[in-house]
Amino acid sequence: MNVLSMGVEEEFMLVDRVTRAPVNRAPRVIERASGDLGEQLQSEFFNAQTEICTRATSCRTALRDELAWxxxxxxxxxxxxxxxxxACGTPVLPPEEQLTVTNTERYRRMARRYAPLVTRDDGTTRDEGLVCGCHVHIGTFDREQALALAQHMRPWLPVLQALAGNSPFAQRRDTGYESWRAVEHARWPTVGPTPVLDEPQYVAHVARLVEDGTLLDNRMVYWHARPSEHVPTLEVRVADANADLDTVVLLAVLVRGLAFTLLPRVAARVPVPRTPCPDLLQAHRLAAAQGLRGLGLDPVDGRERPAATLVDALIDFARPALDTTDDTDWVCAQWDRIRTDGGGAARQRAVLRRSGQFTAVVDDLAAATVRG
Incomplete structure (x- = not known):
């Protein structure tokens, strides 16, 4: 079997070096870095955000090196x-200036169409809308293949979401969640599990959503896994942005291993697991609320089990693929580290316990982001 390629899109928020609060400086940062990064550095919805996009690669170390650079x-x-x-799912500190929407035609249209999600009644920006994710692109697929693969992956995606939880704080408060970003992001239309649709049904479904005004365009399909509309890949969108670079690479490798393992079922047209939608939604709620420290729903039998046990199960399920790409030992070492030290949310809370200062949490995240 051919080794699948991987690519990563990482969203960052920009914070002032003194106040540590989000600031609207992305246009100038992008202008300064464009000579080196070109179109691989892009704007995001708010001017306090920017996004990097790696090239596709089949090599784990090449992916890590490019992300670090x-x-x-x-x-x-x-x-x-x-x-x-x-690299964090939500801002630890509130902005000290009003957030502004990036000045492109598409983002301006989105701000007008979905005004209740973007602005308050007094016309000021909803700071809660500032969230940053990490998206993994896998393979080269046509739409039919990517759609089928996304549907086969559905039961496993809450496990990856739990592993990636990195937004416990929002605007100087502990939300009680491991991924508050998941809560805020879910306010947008279509965020959720991939529906079970064949390709003609998908085309008709998305067309109806655009026609009736639910979506601005087909790029606004925000399912947890979707056929990408701008590159021929499967795009998985469940992860918070993570400052720890090895966590990001681990997510990409696990998504690839999962896809590699499930592809023969897609090729053989094995029916998609008919996991009830309420169960999928509950699994994602548990992943957002409890992350690795709590329970999740087993992708096979739907029973509650410790989230860490489910990560073990995912690695075992994908092990033949991980063996093929020589990733097994590295994946196990990274998972052992995270299981011992805690994921992103646990590390943020540990910094706050030690320091008593939310600014120290931002400093630790910023240092880890650059240290990668």
């Missing part, structure tokens, strides 16, 4: 604008 380039450009990129 791109983070360093963004950090250098941000330093010149007296800010720093932070």
């Amino acid at each position: 791109m983070r360093a380039v963004v950090a250098a450009a941000a330093r010149s604008e007296h800010c720093v990129p932070v």
